[in-house]
Amino acid sequence: MLFEEQPPEGEARFSDFDEYVRVSEPRTRERASAWKTAIGLQAVDGLRVSDYLVETAQRHIEGEISIDEAQNLVRNYYETRAARLPDEADAQEADKVSVNIAKLLGERSFSFSVPGFLATHRRIFEGVFEHAGMIRRCDITKKEWVLRGDTVLYVAYDELERTLEYDIARERGFSYSGLNMGETIAHIAKFVAGLWQIHPFLEGNTRTTAIFLIKYLRSAGFEADNVLFERHSWYFRNALVRANYRNVKKGVSPNPDFLIRFFRNLLLGEQNDLRNRAMLIDAPAEWSTPTSTPTSTPSSSEAVWANLGETTRRLVAALGESALSAKEAMTALGLKDRKNFREYTLGPALKCGIVCPIYPDRLNHPGQKYRLTVKGAALFNENKPANA
Structure with missing residues (x-):
């Protein structure tokens, strides 16, 4: 089956907390939005959170417990169950990572730096990966569904720190003066695609990039509609793949259009069609979507x-x-x-x-x-x- 290697498009999560986002007071809405993003991002690695995590998240959203208490509850839950249910490894990762992300998104502090990027990975995967926050010491490849099993070429392990320093320093020194919103979004998409292509960690690169990006956008004045990460996290990852994939033999060049389409929805509220199958290499013609992006009326x-x-x-x-x-x-x-x-x-x-x-x-x-x-x-x- 063609879609066995990706989550079905438009599939609902365990809980999307829509009611909290629609009618609650601002602080409650912020907590609900953070949890929606945290849970939705697990789909990039095919993970699903447990019912227990959803119940714990609801208690935090409603103000019954703090985020630190939520972390402790999830940690203790798996400490008592690990001996009996060793097959819960995927749910355990999804639950622990989700609560860590929800905590990060609830904080306003942010360091746009290489140490800040590494710290983001460490805090997301603390208690999950032994290598949390550590740069990989080997080269990697990953078979991608959207590339029909081919891989993006990631940065060599001995160039990772220098490349991270270069990309972040270049973005820090970049002047957005004179750029309109469309040009600004295109530049942000280019920066994020380059950052992701470095792939400095053995695992968790997309989730780390997404959270670092959200916090960077906040520092730039954008309050991004994070629900897109909850509903379209798999599209976000595939768009990053296509923005970085080149195959001269097949006549395929890096294509940023899919990623730009995502960002225009995220930051401008546009309604561009976000379908994973449109990004598949050699996809049937009827699966393709227009490469141009519509203009909001009014934007x-x-x-x-x-x-x-x-x-x-x-x-x-x-x-x-x-x-x-x-x-x-x-x-x-x-x-x-x-x-x-x-x-x-x-x-x-x-x-x-x-x-x-x-x-x-x-x-x-x-x-x-x-x-x-x-x-x-x-x-x-x-x-x-x-x-x-």
């Missing part, structure tokens, strides 16, 4: 921009590539009432992630200034007047 960026007040849009234009204190920004806008500035100008910009403080952990820092996020710069470039 989410246009909607966000239109909903901002006039002074907030002027603030975005005033910041440009610089960082300004609240006083400097008020002067640039010709405003005098500090309270009104914070409530009606700066506040909306911070809330929707287009402006951020340079000292996010010390909002009252004496040297506090504000700058545009990647999202803010892209929104401005996409919506600014032609004569700006």
